[in-house]
């Protein structure tokens with residue numbers, strides 16, 4: 065198993081004497097375990113129990129760390145190893161909650177029969193009233209067919225549900241939107257389009273997620289054309305928005321002119337092609353790309369990109385490199401050019417770790433944990449829903465990218481995803497541009 069994914073929690077008891085936790089931390093650090101959150105569970109007269117999250121490289125690596133902690137002696141020992149992330153998913157991450165509390169028979173009659181019938185008639189007479197008297201206009205479908213779940217590949221929609229639930233959590237917390245996962249057991253564009261069209265009246269917008277290429281392109285294009293609510297494939301445009309913002313910030317901080325830069329994209333699938341198109345639309349001097357799939361190469365050429373022969377050639381040629389292949393470790397440190405900007409965006413594991421790229425000479429390096437479409441999609445949909453926009457247009461996406469740039473603290477590549485300002489600023493920009501375009 066790869067390192068970034070391998071996070072476990074150690075429940076560790078130490079005698080309640082200062083300095084003992086330092087011994088534990090040193091034992092973990094010497095073995096190159098990475099300590100995350102530390103929670104003190106109990107401070108007793110004799111002993112203290114802490115829950116320490118650590119990231120390690122493998123099951124064996126974890127075992128070695130546990131042995132080293134137990135070998136410290138002096139009453140220090142590991143009580144248990146738990147999988148905190150898995151436990152956090154027990155029962156799922158989301159649930160449907162009522163906004164209406166029923167405390168009396170009167171409440172029951174208002175929320176349900178007979179009172180509700182009148183509201184139905186109001187909407188029947190004027191369907192526009194559904195915007196005010198139902199939650200439809202604040203609800204977005206998160207639709208997947210499970211064919212490109214993160215970089216894990218075609219693992220199916222049910223296995224992809226934790227990602228969809230995650231998107232729903234982010235919609236709720238960062239934008240106050242109800243995100244409802246919809247798992248499709250078909251990837252056929254005709255069937256996907258027909259299914260989404262049949263259910264779309266329940267929603268104010270459609271977020272397509274982790275639908276693989278090339279069928280994602282046709283599905284999105286057709287749904288955008290046939291539905292009068294905002295439709296966006298997040299892996300394409302949400303990612304392109306956040307990548308454009310990161311590239312603009314990186315250029316600003318390194319005094320590089322984007323219009324004079326040669327940019328390289330490794331992996332020209334859903335994310336890679338959309339990133340390339342957005343950077344070309346924004347005016348990069350030359351946009352180069354590589355992919356192992358000839359059809360992906362043809363699509364890039366059609367949109368005006370230059371195709372290079374290999375990843376090595378791209379790394380030699382380009383000032384700024386972006387990777388979205390889903391392949392961990394694809395960029396080797398010896399390929400990195402001094403002063404390069406490298407955004408290796410594959411999740412859960414990057415094509416090159418930022419620390420490795422920086423050590424190899426990169427001026428800026430980030431991965432998909434930092435440069436992540438979470439900075440875009442909540443605010444983009446908030447803005448589009450607020451404006452009652454019928455579609456998400458290119459100017460709205462560019463506005464979102466510039467709002468992310470404006471929300472970035474000096475010296476940072478992108479804002480922190482927990483900074484509520486970034487989502488609010490994206491929403492304001494998108495709403496304003498949507499209203500201007502009406």
Ligand SMILES: NC(=O)C1=CN([C@@H]2O[C@H](COP(=O)(O)OP(=O)(O)OC[C@H]3O[C@@H](n4cnc5c(N)ncnc54)[C@H](O)[C@@H]3O)[C@@H](O)[C@H]2O)C=CC1
Pocket residue numbers: 212213214215216274275276277298299300303330331332333334335336354355356357360387388389390391394409410411412431432433435436437438
């Ligand atoms: N940080 C972020 O916000 C985001 C990251 N991603 C990541 O990007 C990756 C790709 O996602 P999608 O574009 O949706 O998938 P996709 O399947 O549409 O595209 C992947 C592309 O990479 C190419 N590829 C794979 N291995 C390659 C290799 N060795 N050399 C050259 N090309 C290669 C494939 O042929 C394909 O065209 C995933 O790991 C995903 O997690 C995607 C969206 C957002």
Ligand SMILES: CC(=O)C(=O)O
Pocket residue numbers: 213214215274298299410411432436437438
């Ligand atoms: C972040 C995201 O959407 C992805 O990795 O697929």
Ligand SMILES: [Mg+2]
Pocket residue numbers: 214273274298299
């Ligand atoms: Mg995705």
